[in-house]
Amino acid sequence: MPDAKTVAYWQAVNAALAEEMERDPKVFIMGEDVAIYGGAYGVTRGLYERFGGERVRDTAISEAAIVGAGLGAAVTGMRPVVEIMYVDFMSIAMDQLTNQVAKIRYMFGGKIKVPLVIRTEGGAGRTLGAHHSQSLEAWFAHIPGIKVVMPATPADAKGLLKSAIREDNPVVFIEHKMLYNTKGEVPAGDYTVPIGKADVKREGTDLTIVAHSRMVLVALEGAEELAREGSSVEVVDLRTILPLDMDTVLASVGKTHKVMIVHEACKTGGVGGEIGMRIVEGGFDLLDAPIVRVAGADVPMPKSHVLESLAVPSKERIVEAARGMLG
Amino acid sequence: MIGKKDALSYLKQMMQIRQFEDKIMDLLARNIAEGGSHLYAGEEAVAVGVMAAIRPDDYITSTHRGHGHCIAKGGKLDELMAEILGKRTGCCKGKGGSLHLADVATGNLGANGVVGGGLGIATGAGLSMKMQKTGKVVVCFFGDGATNQGIFHECLNMASVWKLPVLYVCENNHYGMSVSVKRASAVEDLTKKASAYDMPSESADGMDVLAVKEVAGKWAEHARSGKGPVLLEFETYRYYGHSRSDPRAYRTREEEEEWRSRDCIESFWKKMVDAKVLTEQECTGTGSAVTREIDAAVEFAVASPDPDPAELYEDLYA
Numbered sequence: 001m002p003d004a005k006t007v008a009y010w011q012a013v014n015a016a017l018a019e020e021m022e023r024d025p026k027v028f029i030m031g032e033d034v035a036i037y038g039g040a041y042g043v044t045r046g047l048y049e050r051f052g053g054e055r056v057r058d059t060a061i062s063e064a065a066i067v068g069a070g071l072g073a074a075v076t077g078m079r080p081v082v083e084i085m086y087v088d089f090m091s092i093a094m095d096q097l098t099n100q101v102a103k104i105r106y107m108f109g110g111k112i113k114v115p116l117v118i119r120t121e122g123g124a125g126r127t128l129g130a131h132h133s134q135s136l137e138a139w140f141a142h143i144p145g146i147k148v149v150m151p152a153t154p155a156d157a158k159g160l161l162k163s164a165i166r167e168d169n170p171v172v173f174i175e176h177k178m179l180y181n182t183k184g185e186v187p188a189g190d191y192t193v194p195i196g197k198a199d200v201k202r203e204g205t206d207l208t209i210v211a212h213s214r215m216v217l218v219a220l221e222g223a224e225e226l227a228r229e230g231s232s233v234e235v236v237d238l239r240t241i242l243p244l245d246m247d248t249v250l251a252s253v254g255k256t257h258k259v260m261i262v263h264e265a266c267k268t269g270g271v272g273g274e275i276g277m278r279i280v281e282g283g284f285d286l287l288d289a290p291i292v293r294v295a296g297a298d299v300p301m302p303k304s305h306v307l308e309s310l311a312v313p314s315k316e317r318i319v320e321a322a323r324g325m326l327g
Numbered sequence: 328m329i330g331k332k333d334a335l336s337y338l339k340q341m342m343q344i345r346q347f348e349d350k351i352m353d354l355l356a357r358n359i360a361e362g363g364s365h366l367y368a369g370e371e372a373v374a375v376g377v378m379a380a381i382r383p384d385d386y387i388t389s390t391h392r393g394h395g396h397c398i399a400k401g402g403k404l405d406e407l408m409a410e411i412l413g414k415r416t417g418c419c420k421g422k423g424g425s426l427h428l429a430d431v432a433t434g435n436l437g438a439n440g441v442v443g444g445g446l447g448i449a450t451g452a453g454l455s456m457k458m459q460k461t462g463k464v465v466v467c468f469f470g471d472g473a474t475n476q477g478i479f480h481e482c483l484n485m486a487s488v489w490k491l492p493v494l495y496v497c498e499n500n501h502y503g504m505s506v507s508v509k510r511a512s513a514v515e516d517l518t519k520k521a522s523a524y525d526m527p528s529e530s531a532d533g534m535d536v537l538a539v540k541e542v543a544g545k546w547a548e549h550a551r552s553g554k555g556p557v558l559l560e561f562e563t564y565r566y567y568g569h570s571r572s573d574p575r576a577y578r579t580r581e582e583e584e585e586w587r588s589r590d591c592i593e594s595f596w597k598k599m600v601d602a603k604v605l606t607e608q609e610c611t612g613t614g615s616a617v618t619r620e621i622d623a624a625v626e627f628a629v630a631s632p633d634p635d636p637a638e639l640y641e642d643l644y645a
Contacts, residue, residue, distance in 0.1 A: 068447015
């Protein structure tokens with residue numbers, strides 16, 4: 001049995017795409033600059049050379065048509081993996097996503113299925129400014145009929161993308177631009193990670209931090225520092241935003257009785273509100289302290305690196321908030 | 328000249344649509360049907376002519392004014408009626424209603440509550456047909472209003488670049504909701520919009536079922552043989568307002584009368600009888616048979632059960 005390998009997050013995504021395309025001739029990719037250019041962040045590099053232009057399609061700059069045509073192909077026998085280059089551009093395709101992709105199965109009494117994956121990426125950290133740095137999962141979490149996945153590690157990225165491609169429901173798969181070059185161990189061979197299941201990335205007893213995407217890594221750094229101060233912090237990686245795995249979250253809260261929710265997306269209207277409310281509904285008696293949110297600033301992402309750093313949660317902010325809860 | 332079998336078929340389908348729509352209006356007025364309905368009465372020749380020109384396993388996408396497409400594509404009257412009444416026996420189990428009728432089994436990828444909402448789906452279905460080499464074509468129905476939506480332009484461009492087997496069929500009934508083509512569109516001749524995408528286009532009289540069939544048939548073969556998409560424009564007219572609450576203040580009664588004088592059913596009836604393809608009795612008899620079918624569909628729908636409360640969360644995910 002071959003050993004696990006250390007690969008970069010982008011390589012894990014690339015491998016999932018290649019393996020699934022090899023496995024199933026119905027799987028194909030389309031999006032802007034995905035073929036010859038290999039993807040704005042190089043995630044699809046090599047796939048055009050390997051699978052050709054029929055199955056790895058460069059499109060025009062037409063986000064609405066990319067998602068809409070992806071839907072049309074998905075309901076007539078194909079399994080498209082379309083790409084929206086920046087999650088910030090998903091807004092152009094929002095009617096297709098919310099009114100068409102998400103609703104077609106239900107409106108048609110279940111007589112159709114939508115095996116569509118929409119890959120995109122978001123997040124700040126490259127000082128790209130307001131139109132290239134957003135975290136918009138809260139928009140998608142509010143749409144019944146789709147699933148929303150945000151892996152934090154290479155292993156999860158590969159396994160979850162395979163699940164998303166094999167899933168007969170539409171999945172919005174949100175990568176993080178600052179995670180692409182992070183490395184991690186990835187199991188050898190074919191494996192999947194279940195959608196809708198959170199993962200305890202670090203066990204602890206004093207405090208639960210619920211996080212997703214890049215903030216999982218930041219929370220883990222915070223937990224390391226807090227450990228040196230004698231506090232035991234458990235980090236729960238949601239992995240899937242819709243549907244939320246509240247069982248895993250509540251089990252953790254049952255252990256620690258204190259919970260902090262961390263997300264890069266701006267605080268107001270962010271998924272932290274939903275998670276917090278579900279903790280109250282499902283585990284009020286478990287809490288020894290109010291639920292705390294450490295989230296992004298309610299501003300468009302500023303360009304300056306000084307301001308950008310202030311606009312997203314940092315290890316320091318997480319540690320400070322944790323000390324306040326543990327003190 | 329067409330044969331008796333086809334003539335009866337086209338006449339019957341147009342009558343089915345007309346009587347179905349008139350019946351829906353009646354049911355709405357009596358509050359037996361609820362919600363909204365956008366009625367296709369007047370436009371029957373377009374749906375019937377196009378469906379007669381394509382194969383049963385070709386795909387279509389429809390619009391908010393989609394009962395006619397559904398019926399012409401082979402949808403069952405009782406299931407459609409039940410769906411419009413929101414009953415569990417409806418073709419979408421009461422979940423879709425008038426605006427979201429679909430019948431996947433007959434290749435109908437659905438009516439749509441968003442103007443232009445079928446364009447992306449049709450374009451993707453065309454891509455899918457090309458990639459899977461099925462030899463099928465996709466007909467995308469939309470109105471004059473939709474030609475100003477962004478998605479129209481994105482899709483026509485994409486289909487042209489990739490030479491997809493899609494017939495983009497514009498049912499130009501000259502008004503969006505209340506705003507005329509003259510006031511909404513920079514070009515009144517909607518076929519001009521195809522030239523922006525180097526796409527062929529043709530216009531025909533949408534009140535003449537045989538003209539529609541001929542033009543649609545010609546271009547269906549063009550698309551099917553891999554030569555790429557086309558934009559077709561059929562000029563037609565909706566007799567009713569946009570919806571039941573529309574007093575039609577934006578149209579003159581003279582204009583309405585003018586279009587009614589070219590009614591697609593009456594003119595086809597006359598043409599077939601004059602050409603001795605059909606007799607008066609056959610035409611009248613078809614009308615009566617359709618009336619019985621419609622009445623039976625209403626009876627079925629009214630007697631059908633509502634969805635069970637437990638079905639609220641069903642069919643959200645596969």
